[in-house]
Amino acid sequence: xxxxxxxxxxxxxxxxxxxxxxxxxxxxxxxxxxxxxxxxxxxxxxxxxxxxxxxxxxxxxxxxxxxxxxxxxxxxxxxxxxxxxxxxxxxxxxxxxxxxxxxxxxxxxxxxxxxxxxxxxxxxxxxxxxxxxxxxxxxxxxxxxxxxxxxxxxxxxxxxxxxxxxxxxxxxxxxxxxxxxxxxxxxxxxxxxxxxxxxxxxxxxxxxxxxxxxxxxxxxxxxxxxxxxxxxxxxxxxxxxxxxxxxxxxxxxxxxxxxxxxxxxxxxxxxxxxxxxxxxxxxxxxxxxxxx
Ligand code: GDP
Ligand code: ZN
Numbered sequence: 001x002x003x004x005x006x007x008x009x010x011x012x013x014x015x016x017x018x019x020x021x022x023x024x025x026x027x028x029x030x031x032x033x034x035x036x037x038x039x040x041x042x043x044x045x046x047x048x049x050x051x052x053x054x055x056x057x058x059x060x061x062x063x064x065x066x067x068x069x070x071x072x073x074x075x076x077x078x079x080x081x082x083x084x085x086x087x088x089x090x091x092x093x094x095x096x097x098x099x100x101x102x103x104x105x106x107x108x109x110x111x112x113x114x115x116x117x118x119x120x121x122x123x124x125x126x127x128x129x130x131x132x133x134x135x136x137x138x139x140x141x142x143x144x145x146x147x148x149x150x151x152x153x154x155x156x157x158x159x160x161x162x163x164x165x166x167x168x169x170x171x172x173x174x175x176x177x178x179x180x181x182x183x184x185x186x187x188x189x190x191x192x193x194x195x196x197x198x199x200x201x202x203x204x205x206x207x208x209x210x211x212x213x214x215x216x217x218x219x220x221x222x223x224x225x226x227x228x229x230x231x232x233x234x235x236x237x238x239x240x241x242x243x244x245x246x247x248x249x250x251x252x253x254x255x256x257x258x259x260x261x262x263x264x265x266x267x268x269x270x271x272x273x274x275x276x277x278x279x280x281x282x283x284x285x286x287x288x289x290x291x292x
Pocket of ligand 2: 256258259263264267
């Protein structure tokens with residue numbers, strides 16, 4: 001028996017990596033085992049067949065979304081840092097950014113904003129200052145990158161040290177291009193097993209945990225076009241907005257939903273510009289989505 005980490009899944013086959021960074025192909029013991037990228041697992045070694053994933057160890061957190069068929073789908077587990085990538089084009093929505101931020105807060109992981117295609121900022125008149133004014137106190141780091149020119153990649157690579165990060169964002173913003181840049185300086189040799197998987201990555205849209213910066217992991221999630229995080233209850237949504245925290249519990253009504261109630265501390269904070277109106281509007285939009 002050995003402990004390992006899931007770094008990819010292709011149909012019923014998992015690629016796991018043990019503590020010595022050796023990779024093995026595994027089957028799952030049974031259908032009940034539904035491991036995702038980032039899971040820590042117990043495996044049994046076999047001489048002449050593939051190894052077997054016996055058990056998934058308890059998860060610290062998991063990134064789960066609602067798919068197009070209204071089913072819960074877990075993308076990855078045991079995440080330390082969510083990197084939300086946006087770009088001047090395709091046009092981004094702060095609603096999607098705020099969904100990822102809420103997901104990070106509720107999963108107790110760090111979250112950073114990556115503004116890619118920086119060389120196009122002027123052409124598209126993207127106002128970085130406006131974005132910074134909304135997000136500077138809400139995210140851990142702001143990265144400005146150009147995967148095309150190779151700009152800003154070193155800063156991201158540094159942040160990946162010894163952590164498990166996931167790169168998320170609309171398709172077309174340059175997530176794969178950034179990962180390719182990060183991998184060009186890879187200091188750990190990619191095994192032949194994972195080379196095969198990586199080659200198939202773009203066609204199969206599988207999630208894959210790449211090793212970058214020694215033992216850092218960066219997970220990409222190709223094929224995820226939209227993202228709707230899961231909230232266990234309505235009140236949990238407001239907890240996903242960290243700047244709301246100091247006002248929660250201070251509304252006139254203890255069951256205040258912060259929509260239009262008199263004496264709402266959150267609405268007052270919005271009116272006093274202590275909470276950004278864009279964040280509050282996205283809170284309302286997410287409430288509506290949950291209620292649907
Ligand atoms: P993903 O869907 O988020 O993985 O995005 P890709 O990495 O596939 O990139 C989408 C398109 O944007 C491709 O045509 C890339 O060449 C292009 N792209 C990626 N990064 C940059 C960048 O920094 N600047 C410019 N101008 N184009 C970029
Ligand atoms: Zn309120």
